[in-house]
Amino acid sequence: MPRQGLSRHELDAIRGLAEICERHDGIKLKLNWSMLESRPAGETNDLLVYERGRLVGFCGIYAFLSTEAELSGMVHPDYRRRGVFTQLAAKAAQLCRERGMQRLIYICPRNSEAGQSFLQRQNLPYRDSEYAMELSNASAVPLSAASLPSGVTLRQGGKDDLNQLAELNRVGFGMSQEEATSLAAATLTPLEIPYLAERDGQAVGKLNVLFNDSAGLAFVFGFAVKPEERGRGIGRAMLSGVIERIRKERGLARFGLEVAATNERALGLYESCGFRTVSVIDYYTQQLN
Incomplete structure (x- = not known):
């Protein structure tokens, strides 16, 4: 059943199914609840399978770029090996092709046997892995009083900063101009806030925060510092400063983020700020053209 936007009843059913699967498999699924709770009308991003009025399968499409989408989902333990997720994935691929996307990225917890x-049956190539990390009680973690370098200030960004955010995506993540702009535009939503570090009015670094108020969680992503500005303490000061600001302004004490398994420097930074690894997420790629 393709859905354009999710009702409260459907969200509750998805949450219930996730709890069953996580408890049965001993895993933590990545379902991007903030996005599920704010799906745009007029665009199909979620696929649900019911059996006798019971939700038994779900697949969510998460598009951050115009060229690709991420997929995450699950099937009730009692309904596996019946082709349920194979059908969901095929329908998701069809929808993404119709939207002109070039590839799908499958999200899978490393310890999810199912x-x-x-993914092995589909013979999809492995792309990379990330550590899912969490700072579970920020109020109890004594963040260092790391200060921004002289002349650098930290402020909240917005739609007027689209060009600067896109440029930081481009130089920070090696994206094309089109992808960098698409990502910057996609992350300017009511639930997401970009923070910019600036020198003389020019952005030298940024990070985004996605708020999941129902879970009491702030998710940090899109962390980038211009190459020529790295190694000066800007990244650590930005992260510490944003955490402190959110703690004071919104009363949130839980923070999450993901970091590439090969990025030892970033991993060390996050661990020094109190973040701990809670799971490993593997990514697999399917080309659509």
Whole structure:
């Protein structure tokens, strides 16, 4: 059942199914709840399968770029090996092709036997892995009083900063101009706030925060510092400063983020700020053209 936007009843059913799967498999699914709770009308991003009025399968499409989408989902333990997720994935691929996307990225917890088995049967190539990290009680973690370098200030950004955010995406993540702009535009939503570090009015670094108020969680992503500005303490000061600001302004004490498994420098930074690894997420790619 393709859905354009999710009702409260459907969100509750998805949450219930996730709890069953996580408890049965001993895993933590990545379902991007903030996005599920604010799906745009007029665009199909979620696929649901019911059996006798019971939700038994779900697949969500998460598009951050115009060229690709991420997929995450699950099937009730009692309904596996019946082709349920195979059908969901095929329908998701069809929808993404119709939107002109070039590839799908499958999200799978490393310790999910069901997910890993599905991906092996599909013979999809492994792309990379990330550590999912969490700072579970920020109010109890004594962040260092790291200060921004002289002349650098930290402020909240917005739609007027689209060009600067896009440029930081381009130089920070090696994206094309089109992808960098698409990502910057996609992350300017009511639930997301960009923060910019600036020198003389020019952005030298940024990070985004996605708020999941129902879970009491702030998710940090899109962390980038211009190459020529790295190694000066800007990244650590930005992260510490944003955490402190959110703690004071919104009363949130839980923060999450993801970091590439190969990025030892960033991993060390996050650990020094109190973040701890809670799971490992593997990504697999399917080309659509």
